[in-house]
Amino acid sequence: MGKPNTTLVVHSSRVFLLLVFLNVSISEASPTAESVYTSFLQCLTNHSNPSDQISNILFSQTNTSFSSILQAYIRNARLNKTSTPKPLLIITPLQQSHVQSTVLCAKTIQIQLKIRSGGHDFEGISYVSYHQPFIILDMFNFKNITVDIQNEVAVVQSGVILGEVYYRIWEKSKVHGFPAGVCATVGVGGHLSGGGYGNMMRKFGLSIDNVVDAEIVDVNGRILDRKSMGEDLFWAIRGGGGASFGVIISYSIKLVQVPEVVTVFRAANTVDQNGTEIVLQWQQVAPQTDDRLFMRLLIRPVSSNVVKGEITVRVTVVTLFLGGADELVTLLAKEFPSLGLKKENCSEMTWIDSVLWWANFGNDSKPDVLLDRNIDSASFLKRKSDYVENPISKDGLESIWKVIKLGKIGLVFNPYGGKMSAVSSNATAFPHRAGNLFKIEYSVNWDEPGIYIENNFTNQTRILYSYMTPFVSNSPRRAFLNYRDLDIGTNDFGNNSYEQGVVYGMKYFNNNFERLVSIKTEVDPENFFRNEQSIPVHPVLDSGASTSSAEKLLFSSLYRKLIINLVIVLFLILELFI
Numbered sequence: 001m002g003k004p005n006t007t008l009v010v011h012s013s014r015v016f017l018l019l020v021f022l023n024v025s026i027s028e029a030s031p032t033a034e035s036v037y038t039s040f041l042q043c044l045t046n047h048s049n050p051s052d053q054i055s056n057i058l059f060s061q062t063n064t065s066f067s068s069i070l071q072a073y074i075r076n077a078r079l080n081k082t083s084t085p086k087p088l089l090i091i092t093p094l095q096q097s098h099v100q101s102t103v104l105c106a107k108t109i110q111i112q113l114k115i116r117s118g119g120h121d122f123e124g125i126s127y128v129s130y131h132q133p134f135i136i137l138d139m140f141n142f143k144n145i146t147v148d149i150q151n152e153v154a155v156v157q158s159g160v161i162l163g164e165v166y167y168r169i170w171e172k173s174k175v176h177g178f179p180a181g182v183c184a185t186v187g188v189g190g191h192l193s194g195g196g197y198g199n200m201m202r203k204f205g206l207s208i209d210n211v212v213d214a215e216i217v218d219v220n221g222r223i224l225d226r227k228s229m230g231e232d233l234f235w236a237i238r239g240g241g242g243a244s245f246g247v248i249i250s251y252s253i254k255l256v257q258v259p260e261v262v263t264v265f266r267a268a269n270t271v272d273q274n275g276t277e278i279v280l281q282w283q284q285v286a287p288q289t290d291d292r293l294f295m296r297l298l299i300r301p302v303s304s305n306v307v308k309g310e311i312t313v314r315v316t317v318v319t320l321f322l323g324g325a326d327e328l329v330t331l332l333a334k335e336f337p338s339l340g341l342k343k344e345n346c347s348e349m350t351w352i353d354s355v356l357w358w359a360n361f362g363n364d365s366k367p368d369v370l371l372d373r374n375i376d377s378a379s380f381l382k383r384k385s386d387y388v389e390n391p392i393s394k395d396g397l398e399s400i401w402k403v404i405k406l407g408k409i410g411l412v413f414n415p416y417g418g419k420m421s422a423v424s425s426n427a428t429a430f431p432h433r434a435g436n437l438f439k440i441e442y443s444v445n446w447d448e449p450g451i452y453i454e455n456n457f458t459n460q461t462r463i464l465y466s467y468m469t470p471f472v473s474n475s476p477r478r479a480f481l482n483y484r485d486l487d488i489g490t491n492d493f494g495n496n497s498y499e500q501g502v503v504y505g506m507k508y509f510n511n512n513f514e515r516l517v518s519i520k521t522e523v524d525p526e527n528f529f530r531n532e533q534s535i536p537v538h539p540v541l542d543s544g545a546s547t548s549s550a551e552k553l554l555f556s557s558l559y560r561k562l563i564i565n566l567v568i569v570l571f572l573i574l575e576l577f578i
């Protein structure tokens with residue numbers, strides 16, 4: 001190539017200029033962190049008293065505390081990467097009025113609002129958004145809890161963690177508890193709105209079966225309780241997820257009575273011992289037995305200690321019995337003989353110690369470990385879920401073991417029955433009740449960063465999930481909302497929002513989906529409260545006469561881009577003549 005001629009240089013610099021201008025015009029169409037911070041602060045100030053010191057609850061991207069605030073409630077290392085989309089702003093309200101004005105201002109500024117409580121969402125959708133710029137409303141300061149033993153109720157704010165719920169109840173009574181999840185740092189906001197299950201579910205049902213009232217900030221910035229929100233919305237925020245409907249401020253929960261002594265045990269076998277026999281019998285017993293008995297089954301690939309270098313499958317029965325060891329051993333000798341449980345395998349303890357035992361705190365931990373929010377759990381996680389309605393045959397199990405041995409994915413079988421079957425499937429938005437023997441959680445945690453490793457593990461979960469198809473529920477294949485899994489469908493809030501919503505919505509909510517859509521359409525017709533798997537609004541209103549503000553926004557930004565580009569083109573044409 002010879003010496004470049006000057007015209008070409010001029011031209012290429014013009015093309016460069018054009019590209020720069022185009023870029024500027026494109027980025028102008030979407031809000032910058034700075035502009036959002038400025039207008040948000042202005043709007044919040046407008047909506048509050050000077051004594052509120054509103055600027056103290058806003059963290060801009062340039063604030064030195066921004067990363068630590070963001071990371072404090074990230075519980076999945078997979079969503080803690082530099083490449084993970086970041087919020088333009090984090091708001092950390094200290095009182096209800098802050099939540100109210102945040103909702104109003106996010107609406108005015110037309111920015112997507114993500115709501116976070118405990119941050120345990122398995123796909124991080126409380127603090128990540130893939131399609132739109134967003135800000136986070138972080139509820140961690142809403143950690144008040146008042147326990148009233150006399151009336152056996154408690155009021156629990158959404159930023160409370162489950163460990164705090166258990167601890168504050170135990171502080172006041174040794175014979176009361178609450179049925180909710182096992183992991184102490186899970187947040188009330190996401191856990192209860194999505195259902196909430198734990199090792200007392202067969203006796204007392206889900207957390208939502210024990211919720212008696214709630215406070216929520218709606219899309220108009222009003223604070224509503226059960227009475228003022230009405231039974232429809234109250235129904236929806238028990239299992240339908242809070243994030244489609246508003247910001248949950250608190251739930252009022254009914255406490256349950258637990259015995260002074262409960263019993264736990266953990267019994268491990270491999271499939272080359274009696275493991276397959278145990279799983280076969282477990283499927284008959286665990287969903288039908290005494291309501292006070294919850295036997296979780298963990299199924300994992302492990303190195304064989306019989307044949308060196310071989311992989312086998314270990315099945316572990318992890319149990320809580322709301323009663324004494326003698327009664328449990330007698331019961332299981334009769335119902336579950338293949339387990340061969342002896343009294344020496346059991347530990348009797350108080351209910352609060354069983355909470356610590358289930359959460360894998362060390363033997364001499366004191367209950368106050370339940371108050372610790374600063375866990376450093378940096379594992380990478382992926383989860384999926386399924387429901388099983390018919391027992392899996394011996395051949396079926398043996399074929400599943402073969403697939404499990406090839407990878408690193410574990411299965412957790414959680415038995416249903418008891419109270420879970422007694423509550424009708426439309427009593428709350430959570431639909432998976434009678435007819436389900438157990439729920440499967442697909443579970444893998446890993447600690448090495450890297451996109452190849454990540455794809456390898458997530459691919460493995462999909463392969464196993466696909467293999468399980470003939471053994472699990474179908475049409476629709478069901479899933480548990482709190483085991484968030486974006487593989488089963490997502491929403492981009494476009495013209496097909498409703499159709500997209502049907503795909504994951506039927507799996508999570510089955511026959512309750514349409515009622516959720518109606519309630520959503522009623523309380524939030526413009527779909528302000530949205531996320532990758534939120535409840536869509538009804539399609540008729542979606543494409544109807546009134547243009548939604550999102551469409552207006554899209555239109556005005558396209559229009560702006562068009563004008564800017566026209567000006568640039570004119571400018572370039574003019575320049576050619578000079």
Ligand SMILES: Cc1cc2nc3c(=O)[nH]c(=O)nc-3n(C[C@H](O)[C@H](O)[C@H](O)COP(=O)(O)OP(=O)(O)OC[C@H]3O[C@@H](n4cnc5c(N)ncnc54)[C@H](O)[C@@H]3O)c2cc1C
Nearest residue numbers: 117118119120121126181182187189190191197242243248
């Ligand atoms: C280690 C671990 C153990 C778990 N164990 C269990 C278990 O034993 N049983 C069980 O049922 N589940 C369990 N889960 C799942 C857990 O219940 C869900 O992830 C739940 O949604 C977490 O609630 P959160 O407030 O911590 O999550 P977040 O990530 O803060 O929120 C989850 C969802 O709820 C929305 N949300 C949060 N707060 C509010 C609010 N105040 N108002 C409106 N919407 C809100 C978010 O926008 C998001 O969509 C576990 C998860 C993890 C990571």
Ligand SMILES: *[C@@H]1O[C@H](CO)[C@@H](O)[C@H](O)[C@H]1NC(C)=O
Nearest residue numbers: 039040041042043044046108
């Ligand atoms: C705040 O209030 C002022 C005066 O009422 C108004 O001009 C301005 O537009 C408001 N700003 C926002 C972001 O709401």
Ligand SMILES: *[C@@H]1O[C@H](CO)[C@@H](O)[C@H](O)[C@H]1NC(C)=O
Nearest residue numbers: 055056057058059063064065
């Ligand atoms: C960060 O934000 C907080 C809350 O708004 C504020 O108090 C603090 O001064 C800010 N710090 C910096 C360095 O900007």
Ligand SMILES: *[C@@H]1O[C@H](CO)[C@@H](O)[C@H](O)[C@H]1NC(C)=O
Nearest residue numbers: 071074075076077080377378
């Ligand atoms: C997120 O990353 C930071 C460092 O960038 C680290 O300190 C923190 O422990 C990580 N958290 C999780 C859950 O991975």
Ligand SMILES: *[C@@H]1O[C@H](CO)[C@@H](O)[C@H](O)[C@H]1NC(C)=O
Nearest residue numbers: 093094095096141142143144
């Ligand atoms: C928590 O309770 C205290 C004492 O009643 C109150 O001052 C505070 O505002 C409450 N916090 C929230 C977030 O409601």
Ligand SMILES: *[C@@H]1O[C@H](CO)[C@@H](O)[C@H](O)[C@H]1NC(C)=O
Nearest residue numbers: 266267268339340341342345
């Ligand atoms: C019970 O304990 C004995 C002795 O430690 C052990 O050999 C046996 O495997 C245990 N049984 C179960 C079901 O865990």
Ligand SMILES: *[C@@H]1O[C@H](CO)[C@@H](O)[C@H](O)[C@H]1NC(C)=O
Nearest residue numbers: 273274277278337338339340
């Ligand atoms: C295995 O299960 C069979 C059938 O239930 C039972 O008879 C046997 O005792 C069990 N064996 C062991 C080693 O637990």
Ligand SMILES: *[C@@H]1O[C@H](CO)[C@@H](O)[C@H](O)[C@H]1NC(C)=O
Nearest residue numbers: 345346347348357362363364
């Ligand atoms: C914890 O207690 C169990 C029995 O309850 C016992 O088998 C185990 O060895 C103890 N572990 C430690 C670390 O003390």
Ligand SMILES: *[C@@H]1O[C@H](CO)[C@@H](O)[C@H](O)[C@H]1NC(C)=O
Nearest residue numbers: 231235424425426427428515
């Ligand atoms: C649940 O469904 C039954 C019939 O299947 C109906 O009678 C009842 O009204 C429904 N309950 C609610 C809360 O929708």
Ligand SMILES: *[C@@H]1O[C@H](CO)[C@@H](O)[C@H](O)[C@H]1NC(C)=O
Nearest residue numbers: 451452453454455456457459
């Ligand atoms: C995961 O699956 C995708 C799609 O099937 C494939 O392209 C990719 O190579 C796989 N990656 C790994 C690491 O297995």
Ligand SMILES: *[C@@H]1O[C@H](CO)[C@@H](O)[C@H](O)[C@H]1NC(C)=O
Nearest residue numbers: 407455456457458459460463
């Ligand atoms: C994951 O990596 C392992 C080796 O580490 C390999 O054997 C396996 O085939 C990979 N799985 C997938 C789904 O790519």
Ligand SMILES: *[C@@H]1O[C@H](CO)[C@@H](O)[C@H](O)[C@H]1NC(C)=O
Nearest residue numbers: 492493494495496543551554
């Ligand atoms: C949505 O539908 C409208 C009207 O049918 C159409 O003009 C528009 O291009 C569609 N938008 C998208 C993102 O598909």
